[in-house]
Amino acid sequence: MGLDKEKVENLKTTLEVVCGKWKGIILLELVGRTLRFNELKTELHEASHQTLIKQLKELEADGLIERKAYPVVPPKVEYSLTPYGRELESMLEDMVEWGMRHRSGEKQKEYS
Amino acid sequence: MGLDKEKVENLKTTLEVVCGKWKGIILLELVGRTLRFNELKTELHEASHQTLIKQLKELEADGLIERKAYPVVPPKVEYSLTPYGRELESMLEDMVEWGMRHRSGEKQKEYS
DNA sequence: CGGTATCCAACGTGATACTG
DNA sequence: CAGTATCACGTTGGATACCG
Numbered sequence: 001m002g003l004d005k006e007k008v009e010n011l012k013t014t015l016e017v018v019c020g021k022w023k024g025i026i027l028l029e030l031v032g033r034t035l036r037f038n039e040l041k042t043e044l045h046e047a048s049h050q051t052l053i054k055q056l057k058e059l060e061a062d063g064l065i066e067r068k069a070y071p072v073v074p075p076k077v078e079y080s081l082t083p084y085g086r087e088l089e090s091m092l093e094d095m096v097e098w099g100m101r102h103r104s105g106e107k108q109k110e111y112s
Numbered sequence: 113m114g115l116d117k118e119k120v121e122n123l124k125t126t127l128e129v130v131c132g133k134w135k136g137i138i139l140l141e142l143v144g145r146t147l148r149f150n151e152l153k154t155e156l157h158e159a160s161h162q163t164l165i166k167q168l169k170e171l172e173a174d175g176l177i178e179r180k181a182y183p184v185v186p187p188k189v190e191y192s193l194t195p196y197g198r199e200l201e202s203m204l205e206d207m208v209e210w211g212m213r214h215r216s217g218e219k220q221k222e223y224s
Numbered sequence: 225c226g227g228t229a230t231c232c233a234a235c236g237t238g239a240t241a242c243t244g
Numbered sequence: 245c246a247g248t249a250t251c252a253c254g255t256t257g258g259a260t261a262c263c264g
Contacts, residue, residue: 003141003155010211011136011204017214018207019131021237024123029115037246043115048238053247062214074245075244087213091206092123095130098199099122102129102174105196133257149226160258165227167257186225187264228263235256243248 017062018088020055022047027085028092030065034080064088129174130200132167134159139197140204142177146192176200 018024022044029035029043041052056079059065064085070076130136134156141147141155153164168191171177176197182188193201 006212007140007208008137010208010215011140013211013214014207015131015136019127024127025120028119028123049247050239050249051237054237069246073244075247077246084214084217087210091203091210094203094206095126096119096122098203099125100118101199102125102196103122161226162228162259163257181226185264187227189226226264228261230260230262232259233257235254237252237254239250239252241249241251244246 014091017059017064020058022052022055023059024092024095026052026055026059026079027064027081027088028096030079030081030085031089031092034078037077037079040079059085126203129171129176132170134164134167135171136204136207138164138167138171138191139176139193139200140208142191142193142197143201143204146190149189149191152191171197 018027025044026040029040035043037052037056040056041047041049044052047055056065056067060067063082066080066082068078068080070078130139137156138152141152147155149164149168152168153159153161156164159167168177168179172179175194178192178194180190180192182190
């Protein structure tokens, strides 16, 4: 046998939650602040309206973000991290940092 | 404006590298040890032969793992983390830990 | 034993159009 | 402004069969 099966399952769980095309980025955008739908859409200008909504719904269903709709017209909806989603912050930081090294190093023959 | 564009790009880079269906798990399996192809295949018994090879190739192309082929018959190939891939270890640990909390907490109304 | 080559099904993303 | 519905498309994962 090899690795603890539990660890693998736990990792899978996290990967499933974070690995939507824009999910990680949405979470990063929401670190330390609350954004309206339109603000998110502006930040993620590359993601389509439709896709953005789907990913938000999934993140909400997974308990990572909170959706707060104000009963006004025109509609106003705010998204923020749940306490639960905030527990991902350090991981996101790690990812950003590693990505930075990866991009600057690209062909890191420099390890020799 | 909002978040630093660089941070977003860095995060994207990391997500692309880690978000293959089995990539994260492969990396986790290789933490602290070297495995032959068949051993990996046994560990990841749910992944198909073909898929496993594809993911390994991509991880290799991204510089995360090293492939060492011995010119013997029958063939013997060993996979291990590069120094570069090892820099992901702490992130993987974070993911495992968060996944554990997520699975045990599922409906964490308990935050109140 | 480890890898390649096709081919295909499933899913996720995104475009468009319409609603409250 | 925010969301739903429908459909089209590309990418990915996987099945199968065959090489070194």
